[in-house]
Amino acid sequence: MREPSLWELQVQKNPGHSRWYIQRFETMRSSGADLHGEARFVDAMLSRGSRVLDAGAGTGRVGGELAARGHEVTGVDVDPVLVEQARADHPASTWIAGDLAELPDPLPPERRGTFDAVVCAGNVMTFLAPGTRRAVLRGFAEALAPGGRAAVGFGAGRGYPFEEFFDDVAASPLELGLALSAWDLRPFAEDADFLVAILEKPENPANASGTRTSLL
Numbered sequence: 332m333r334e335p336s337l338w339e340l341q342v343q344k345n346p347g348h349s350r351w352y353i354q355r356f357e358t359m360r361s362s363g364a365d366l367h368g369e370a371r372f373v374d375a376m377l378s379r380g381s382r383v384l385d386a387g388a389g390t391g392r393v394g395g396e397l398a399a400r401g402h403e404v405t406g407v408d409v410d411p412v413l414v415e416q417a418r419a420d421h422p423a424s425t426w427i428a429g430d431l432a433e434l435p436d437p438l439p440p441e442r443r444g445t446f447d448a449v450v451c452a453g454n455v456m457t458f459l460a461p462g463t464r465r466a467v468l469r470g471f472a473e474a475l476a477p478g479g480r481a482a483v484g485f486g487a488g489r490g491y492p493f494e495e496f497f498d499d500v501a502a503s504p505l506e507l508g509l510a511l512s513a514w515d516l517r518p519f520a521e522d523a524d525f526l527v528a529i530l531e532k533p534e535n536p537a538n539a540s541g542t543r544t545s546l547l
Contacts, residue, residue, distance in 0.1 A: 370396035387455030391417030434470025465487035
């Protein structure tokens with residue numbers, strides 16, 4: 332039996348949560364808030380026309396901006412209400428309702444193992460079912476092409492300590508290439524309240540070391 336994500340449990344308790352989330356970002360957008368910091372970060376990592384998997388895409392806030400910047404975006408999110416909003420707001424991209432713990436299965440077969448980058452922003456990692464976190468990281472690796480990278484960002488105090496995340500990465504096919512404390516490139520420190528981790532899929536996974544890059 333599939334373990335429901337913490338997001339799904341929240342929606343079960345409050346069926347209006349998804350609509351509240353959509354309205355929250357609409358309000359922020361209309362007030363002039365900068366909602367594209369993550370997209371600018373990922374865009375700087377890529378060549379034009381790269382293939383990007385928006386993991387936990389929500390309404391397409393990040394992936395839609397990356398598509399506007401010339402990338403080929405596929406988004407996956409467990410919440411069908413958010414996926415429908417993404418399809419309405421960003422019809423040129425592909426948006427799929429599916430569980431990140433089941434990657435790469437929700438993806439079209441021809442896209443599996445072809446992505447240049449995965450972006451997982453908006454605290455998505457902290458909304459996963461705790462027992463699926465390592466499966467999600469393995470799924471990122473399976474979705475990426477050799478040499479591809481995943482940009483993962485989430486905050487402290489959300490039930491997923493950074494050290495536990497680093498341990499999960501060390502147990503995955505991915506390698507930690509860089510750790511920052513914000514999407515604006517601030518260095519990571521032991522007292523950081525946010526983490527942006529750049530994870531790399533080795534060009535030759537068979538030779539991956541499984542070791543962890545020093546953070547400090």
